[in-house]
Amino acid sequence: MNEPMAKWACSVAEAELRESLPRRWMHSQGVARRAAELTELLGGDADLLASAAVLHDVGYAPRLAATGFHPLDGARFLRDGHAADERLVRLVANHSLALLEAEERGLEGELQAEFPLLDDHRLVDALVYCDMTTTPDGRVTTVDTRLAEITSRYESSSPVGRFIRRASPDIRAVVGRVEAALAAQPR
Template identity: 40%
Template sequence: MISRATALDTVAEWERDNAADLVKAAGETAAQLLTPLERRWRHVRGVAARAAEISGAVRRDGDSDAHNQAAAKLLVASAWLHDIGYSPGLVASRLHAVDGAEYLAERGFPPKLVNLVAHHSGARFEAVERGLGHLMARYPFEDDEFSDALTTADLTTGPDGQYLSYTDRIDEVLTRYAPGDPVHEFWLKARPVIGEAITRTERRTGTQRGQGNARPVPEFNPSAI
């Protein structure tokens, strides 16, 4: 498991080594891969905006300003990149989370970010449902505030980038995927477990389930955190 301090130090190291801002690089990578998938790209933009809104969930009292800034960057960058595995050029398995993580690992993105993408929004449940749990072996699941917050950002954002409550979001998924489809079946099992992650994030940010502002899908602005 990657410690919080190590993960946050790695953000600064990556930015120094690449002479780049992690969030900006993540946004540009996502734009390059997902812009042709118009609806997916709207969703990703909405998730990134939502992650910025709830970034307080990954900040800690007692941490340095530099570490808290790095924590926010890690969350928002992972939001930009969480669905890149849907890009046609990256599809290699039936798990978009793993396909995206593989791409990021090969390109040297921070390991914590790679793991967040690999496990976002209950991907471990989908892997088991599809009989592909072995593909997750190289990506240890870290049940922490980053995982909770990325899951919250994703699962309170609809397919077109609009705000949805968690309840409405999962109802929408179960409607879009028919019974018997692996996505439908894994969400029947994962829903209460992932709901706990949403609740933890709400406690950290002082919000309540169902709160959120209806907003248009934001324009591409990867540097906004």
């Protein structure tokens, strides 16, 4: 791949989401804009974060939804269909504490075996921050507003409903860590 990874990632995400899931495409673009705000914090990994941000929900595309668990479906598509960078694929697979939702769906073994969580917690946290501070329409929001919005869309007994209740304290903690790191940056 000669072009920057983020440019390639944007074209892939757009091809998969723009027509079939326009609101999801708006969200993905908003998450990518949030990632651009973290460039100085991540230095050389900024392109990787931008790529993961725009691709994190690609597994929702109807033609890719094999398991119905979008992090796993998206990661498999990127790995198998595009031979994408391993760290990118692992970020997409594990975005926003996906392992907890995988447990709710009985897919944790598959997710962990195929796409182990990255050791670089800065990147993992940054992607959680970007996703969990962006509305479905791609606007900036607070983590509490985003969590309330997700909760309102799913029955409490659904896998996502159970997951979001379990994950909310950890999501808030991650967003807090990223916000603290941003506040500590020299201006």
